[in-house]
Amino acid sequence: MNIFNLTNEVIEEQELTENWYNKDNIYFIVCSGKEILEIQNIFDFAPETIEECIHFDDYVKMEIYDNYDYINLNYFYLIEENLVFEELNIYFGENYLILVLDQESVLRKDIMESIFQKLEKSYKIEGRLSRAYYIIFDRLLTDLFSTLEEMESKIQILEHLIIQEANQEKLARINHYRLVVNTMKRSLRPLLYIGDQIVVNENEFIATGYIKYFKNIDIRLNKLYDFITDLAERINNLQYLYDSTISTERNRISERLTIIATFFAPLTVITGIYGMNFTNIPELQWKYGYPIVIGIMIVVSFGLYIFMRKKKWL
Structure with a gap:
């Protein structure tokens, strides 16, 4: 578990001691699903949210509680041609932002580095939590766009190969790509609703000056979904190309x-x-x-x- 005190100009990392928490301070915390149990009594999180942090599921949602906002979502990336999912949970309260990720998560290091590079001595202290909240989504969307671009490149390569020669191996790859893209699309669709909920800012945890940044996040979420929809259409076109090439042959x-x-x-x-x-x-x-x-x-x-x-x- 990493606990960072954002109260002062210089960000300080704290140890998890008996009296580490001060309600007058501002905290950014990164922990795993099991480690959230160690601080649950301080923040009084709903048991169902703790359960979702501990056990992986593919359910994407945002819940608004009296004292905090809770987000449960999945993100994905490609290893060769296989899609890998990881879970990301966020608790956002008046004076804390808690990011729940596995220790081995590929996104964990990227987010932490981005936050510290952009926060320390760059932004007003009172807006740090909102800025950190934005950076999480910014990093997440950047990585998701990169994954879709990687998938797009694979589709383009397969398209050229099919033009050269259509065979059963190419047909198997088309079907595999269709499964991958449809899984991506199904995972990204709920993010559209989360983007809308964040912009509403029901609990008013997001500083007024940062609402415009989250409107930008909402726009990018829509563009991300448009991107995956376009890839799904291109997969269908690959099938047509394959059938046409076979017919021509x-x-x-x-x-x-x-x-x-x-x-x-x-x-x-x-x-x-x-x-x-x-x-x-x-x-x-x-x-x-x-x-x-x-x-x-x-x-x-x-x-x-x-x-x-x-x-x-x-």
């Missing part, structure tokens, strides 16, 4: 087979005539009959080849 195969059949059609007619076993075919008894027929077949085939080349069918 089949047409090419049919065209080749038709050309081959065209070459052999006259030859089949000629061989068919001499295979009818009529007794009155004079050239059958002629000693030059065989080489002449073979020559005719060669000339016909060569003539067809020249004709198709001129028509640019070959």
Whole structure:
């Protein structure tokens, strides 16, 4: 657990001692789900929120209590082509901001570094909590946009590969990407409502001068959802592209087979005539009959080849 006292100009880290909390001070606290139990008695958090901090779930919501706002949300990132989820919980009160994240969370270090770089000696002390609250969402949205851009890049690469060759492996990747994007979309949709609730500022914990920043967060949340909706549409277009490429390839195969059949059609007619076993075919008894027929077949085939080349069918 990391406890930071934001009351003075220089941010100080405190130890979790018996009398560490002073209601006149301002605190930013970062802890894990289990560590929240150690300070629950001080802030009197609702048991259901503590339960949500301890156990991972995919439910995204914001609850307004008398003394604090509580947010439970998930964020995600890609490892190769697999989507990984982590949970983020926030308690925002009059004099404290508590961020609940796993110790191994990839977002934990990024948020802490961003907050300390932008808070210390840069902003008025009375607005530090609101600024820290904004930085959390700013960092979160930045990372989510990066994840969607990474996904977009993968879709573009797959699009080029499908144009070159459509096969079952590409179809499997399309289906996998569709599952990933739809999961992202389902996770991001509730954030739109959270953005609206934050801007309302029902408990008035956000300093008046910072409301405009959270309006910007709300706009970015909408753009984020527009982005994932666009990616979902592009996945559908990939399916259409795959089907079109397969159809084009089949047409090419049919065209080749038709050309081959065209070459052999006259030859089949000629061989068919001499295979009818009529007794009155004079050239059958002629000693030059065989080489002449073979020559005719060669000339016909060569003539067809020249004709198709001129028509640019070959």
